Amino acid sequence: MSDHVRNTGPMLASPRCGAKTRSGGSCRSPAVHGRKRCRMHGGAQGSGAPRANQNARTHGLFTRDAIAERRGVQALLRESRKLLEEMK
Numbered sequence: 001m002s003d004h005v006r007n008t009g010p011m012l013a014s015p016r017c018g019a020k021t022r023s024g025g026s027c028r029s030p031a032v033h034g035r036k037r038c039r040m041h042g043g044a045q046g047s048g049a050p051r052a053n054q055n056a057r058t059h060g061l062f063t064r065d066a067i068a069e070r071r072g073v074q075a076l077l078r079e080s081r082k083l084l085e086e087m088k
Helices: 009-013 064-087
Strands: none
Touching: none
């Protein structure tokens, strides 16, 4: 047998990953230094989308202008339905 003493205190005291598991509990792995997730849940180097991700802006369906335009159209449709109901 070895006389090696394991120093597990710092790892046990490290912050834990905040991801939810499929069973509903939280992940018990230690978070990557400087991040809130473990290496398996997005804390690894190179994980996630690149900064200024151009692929996320292919169609513009969820830009502020597009959302505001859709809300305006919905409001006009509501008003026209009310007018049609009043005319009956």
